[in-house]
Amino acid sequence: QVQLVESGGGLVQAGESLRLSCAASGRTFNNYVMGWFRQGPGKEREFVAGINRSGGSTRYADSVKGRFTISRDNAKNTVYLQMNSLKPEDTAVYYCASRSIFPSISTTLSSYDYWGQGTQVTVSS
Numbered sequence: 001q002v003q004l005v006e007s008g009g010g011l012v013q014a015g016e017s018l019r020l021s022c023a024a025s026g027r028t029f030n031n032y033v034m035g036w037f038r039q040g041p042g043k044e045r046e047f048v049a050g051i052n053r054s055g056g057s058t059r060y061a062d063s064v065k066g067r068f069t070i071s072r073d074n075a076k077n078t079v080y081l082q083m084n085s086l087k088p089e090d091t092a093v094y095y096c097a098s099r100s101i102f103p104s105i106s107t108t109l110s111s112y113d114y115w116g117q118g119t120q121v122t123v124s125s
Contacts, residue, residue, distance in 0.1 A: 002026055002098050002114040009094060009119030012086055016123075020081040022096030022116055029077040030054070033099040035112055036070060036081045038092035038121075045095070049081060050105035059105045064090075086123045093118040 003025040012018055022034070030053055039045040049070035050059045058070050069082040079096060097112035106112070 002032065002100075004096050004098060004114055004116035006094065006096050006116045006119040009121045011122045011124065014087055014123055014125050016086055017082070017084045018086065018121060020083065020094055020096075020119060020121075022079045022081075024077045024079070024098065026077070030074040031100060033103065033105055034070075034072060034079040035097045035099065035105070035107075036079075036094060037097060037109065038090075038094045039118075040089070040092040043092075045109055047107040047109075048094070050107070051079065052105055053103060057105065059107070061107075083121070086121075088123045088125045091121060091123050093120050 004022055006022045008020040035050040036048040037045050038048050048061050051070045051072050055072045067085045072079040095118045096116045098114045099112045
């Protein structure tokens with residue numbers, strides 16, 4: 001069982017930055033592929049970014065490529081999402097998720113085993 005706790009959300013203006021953190025319980029954090037997803041108002045949850053176990057490989061949704069950066073610190077059991085140049089359309093609840101069985105970064109929700117409770121990000125225009 002893995003427990004994931006997100007933090008760092010808030011209200012910002014367009015063009016500003018935020019850094020989200022996701023702290024994981026357990027001693028096997030480096031065995032998990034980690035992903036960030038988001039769900040905007042009236043929208044389905046969608047993939048934002050993913051990172052492999054070592055942190056050496058990442059993957060991004062086209063909508064955030066060049067603006068968001070995912071990273072992880074396995075010593076701290078934490079994955080981060082640095083979000084720059086935020087836009088109103090980035091407004092959503094952001095969730096982190098872990099994937100344990102397969103080592104590849106997946107963009108599909110069903111590939112992830114555990115989810116955090118989410119943190120709200122609101123970007124005003």
